[in-house]
Amino acid sequence: xxxxxxxxxxxxxxxxxxxxxxxxxxxxxxxxxxxxxxxxxxxxxxxxxxxxxxxxxxxxxxxxxxxxxxxxxxxxxxxxxxxxxxxxxxxxxxxxxxxxxxxxxxxxxxxxxxxxxxxxxxxxxxxxxxxxxxxxxxxxxxxxxxxxxxxxxxxxxxxxxxxxxxxxxxxxxxxxxxxxxxxxxxxxxxxxxxxxxxxxxxxxxxxxxxxxxxxxxxxxxxxxxxxxxxxxxxxxxxxxxxxxxxxxxxxxxxxxxxxxxxxxxxxxxxxxxxxxxxxxxxxxxxxxxxxxxxxxxxxxxxxxxxxxxxxxxxxxxxxxxxxxxxxxxxxxxxxxxxxxxxxxxxxxxxxxxxxxxxxxxxxxxxxxx
Amino acid sequence: xxxxxxxxxxxxxxxxxxxxxxxxxxxxxxxxxxxxxxxxxxxxxxxxxxxxxxxxxxxxxxxxxxxxxxxxxxxxxxxxxxxxxxxxxxxxxxxxxxxxxxxxxxxxxxxxxxxxxxxxxxxxxxxxxxxxxxxxxxxxxxxxxxxxxxxxxxxxxxxxxxxxxxxxxxxxxxxxxxxxxxxxxxxxxxxxxxxxxxxxxxxxxxxxxxxxxxxxxxxxxxxxxxxxxxxx
Numbered sequence: 001x002x003x004x005x006x007x008x009x010x011x012x013x014x015x016x017x018x019x020x021x022x023x024x025x026x027x028x029x030x031x032x033x034x035x036x037x038x039x040x041x042x043x044x045x046x047x048x049x050x051x052x053x054x055x056x057x058x059x060x061x062x063x064x065x066x067x068x069x070x071x072x073x074x075x076x077x078x079x080x081x082x083x084x085x086x087x088x089x090x091x092x093x094x095x096x097x098x099x100x101x102x103x104x105x106x107x108x109x110x111x112x113x114x115x116x117x118x119x120x121x122x123x124x125x126x127x128x129x130x131x132x133x134x135x136x137x138x139x140x141x142x143x144x145x146x147x148x149x150x151x152x153x154x155x156x157x158x159x160x161x162x163x164x165x166x167x168x169x170x171x172x173x174x175x176x177x178x179x180x181x182x183x184x185x186x187x188x189x190x191x192x193x194x195x196x197x198x199x200x201x202x203x204x205x206x207x208x209x210x211x212x213x214x215x216x217x218x219x220x221x222x223x224x225x226x227x228x229x230x231x232x233x234x235x236x237x238x239x240x241x242x243x244x245x246x247x248x249x250x251x252x253x254x255x256x257x258x259x260x261x262x263x264x265x266x267x268x269x270x271x272x273x274x275x276x277x278x279x280x281x282x283x284x285x286x287x288x289x290x291x292x293x294x295x296x297x298x299x300x301x302x303x304x305x306x307x308x309x310x311x312x313x314x315x316x317x318x319x320x321x322x323x324x325x326x327x328x329x330x331x332x333x334x335x336x337x338x339x340x341x342x343x344x345x346x347x348x349x350x351x352x353x354x355x356x357x358x359x360x361x362x363x364x365x366x367x368x369x
Numbered sequence: 370x371x372x373x374x375x376x377x378x379x380x381x382x383x384x385x386x387x388x389x390x391x392x393x394x395x396x397x398x399x400x401x402x403x404x405x406x407x408x409x410x411x412x413x414x415x416x417x418x419x420x421x422x423x424x425x426x427x428x429x430x431x432x433x434x435x436x437x438x439x440x441x442x443x444x445x446x447x448x449x450x451x452x453x454x455x456x457x458x459x460x461x462x463x464x465x466x467x468x469x470x471x472x473x474x475x476x477x478x479x480x481x482x483x484x485x486x487x488x489x490x491x492x493x494x495x496x497x498x499x500x501x502x503x504x505x506x507x508x509x510x511x512x513x514x515x516x517x518x519x520x521x522x523x524x525x526x527x528x529x530x531x532x533x534x535x536x537x538x539x540x541x542x543x544x545x546x547x548x549x550x551x552x553x554x555x556x557x558x559x560x561x562x563x564x565x566x567x568x569x570x571x572x573x574x575x576x577x578x579x580x581x582x583x584x585x586x587x588x589x590x591x592x593x594x595x596x597x598x599x600x601x
Binding site for chain 2: 088156
């Protein structure tokens with residue numbers, strides 16, 4: 001897998017080799033190579049049970065693991081190194097605040113380190129200010145809303161000025177507006193403080209917005225890692241493609257290849273143009289993101305080798321708030337996201353004949369499993 | 370009816386005139402049960418915490434033994450402690466049977482599983498990830514234990530109340546190992562039993578009222594602390 005080849009980092013804060021975690025008789029994490037740069041944010045995406053949480057817990061030295069973990073070149077023992085745990089911190093999905101005031105919670109990490117009251121006071125006030133919770137200082141954490149509690153949780157983590165912060169699904173219990181606000185603040189503060197972070201999430205959008213690199217995990221392994229946009233647009237296999245939200249995956253065979261443009265004939269006989277270098281006769285899968293598919297309800301558009309144009313019939317139309325999800329049968333189903341006002345303007349409805357259009361560059365070609 | 374009215378009026382005389390014998394019995398009860406509760410808190414909370422926070426083979430069996438111990442019949446404890454402290458028993462050389470020390474030992478044995486069982490349950494009911502969270506904030510092992518106990522403090526207070534409540538009102542073991550010796554091992558419960566059997570209802574009622582006031586006061590203080598914590 002290409003993951004290993006990409007892991008030659010210039011300035012790593014954390015490096016892993018042959019890291020394995022066992023739960024009972026099952027190996028739940030098996031990561032041969034992974035590294036995190038100073039100040040870098042990596043998102044870890046994957047389905048439930050992929051091993052994301054166990055990987056994070058092992059990286060934070062909270063559960064036993066085998067293999068090597070180094071922090072700025074220094075090897076960290078397998079489990080519960082207090083020295084290392086005082087350089088990092090962990091944010092769980094549920095806020096796990098201590099039953100006391102907001103101030104006490106934000107101060108706790110500093111108290112555990114035996115800092116002087118004056119210094120604690122300064123750092124806590126500064127951090128509470130940064131997270132917009134200064135007005136809640138004296139309130140008991142039980143009287144906080146979900147969003148406020150998660151803000152306190154993050155403030156508590158940042159107050160100790162960690163070198164690395166591990167976040168396990170930090171926003172999944174929050175409602176969308178709270179979540180968006182907190183996510184933006186988190187990204188801003190991480191970048192401002194230069195704190196390296198690994199965020200496990202099952203939400204692709206979180207991953208895309210927060211991270212510099214994205215790692216996809218499945219069955220305990222990192223199966224692709226790279227810049228977030230690249231992973232989203234250029235998944236290396238069918239599993240990742242479907243996980244990162246590519247809803248149209250069409251099997252076909254390469255019938256021609258010239259000047260970086262290939263012609264793929266689908267099993268139904270339709271022709272799709274895509275970019276890449278493939279051999280004629282090779283079986284491939286064409287992956288197309290729904291955001292890149294345009295629907296043309298009337299009028300004509302000329303087909304060129306740079307733009308695909310297929311005729312089809314709408315078989316499904318679901319309004320999902322501002323966006324409508326449309327499925328068009330062109331011999332095979334193609335998904336498209338259209339803004340709901342546009343869908344209404346074009347009078348899209350089930351049974352209507354339309355043209356679908358997408359650029360050759362929007363088609364990502366991968367090998368079938 | 371007269372019996373009850375007379376009983377109550379004489380009882381109030383005994384209480385308000387601070388009758389020497391009644392006060393002595395009351396103070397001894399407080400001392401014995403208070404000390405036994407302190408001992409049970411030391412062992413009960415300590416061992417309960419260790420069991421709650423560690424995983425070892427046979428743990429389930431130990432937990433069910435502790436839970437069984439919470440319902441340990443005081444007379445059985447009285448019997449065992451009597452045998453152990455009997456002159457020819459294994460601890461007979463201590464020569465403490467029929468002394469306040471024997472009362473304290475028996476009551477501590479009764480209270481410890483109660484305190485342990487409730488402490489264990491309280492710590493086990495803390496969220497699963499809380500331990501990791503505290504460690505990830507940089508806690509050492511002792512700091513972790515302290516913070517977990519702090520987090521479970523309301524339930525730990527309940528454990529202490531239950532332990533004290535269990536022993537201050539206990540009578541079987543106290544009679545067996547204390548012998549109800551006047552001015553030496555006579556406590557509120559054993560005195561009440563004796564006075565009732567003698568038909569001295571005024572004394573019995575006075576002692577019962579004091580016992581109830583005592584239990585109520587101690588629990589009211591703990592409850593006040595607990596509820597103040599809760600509402601903060």
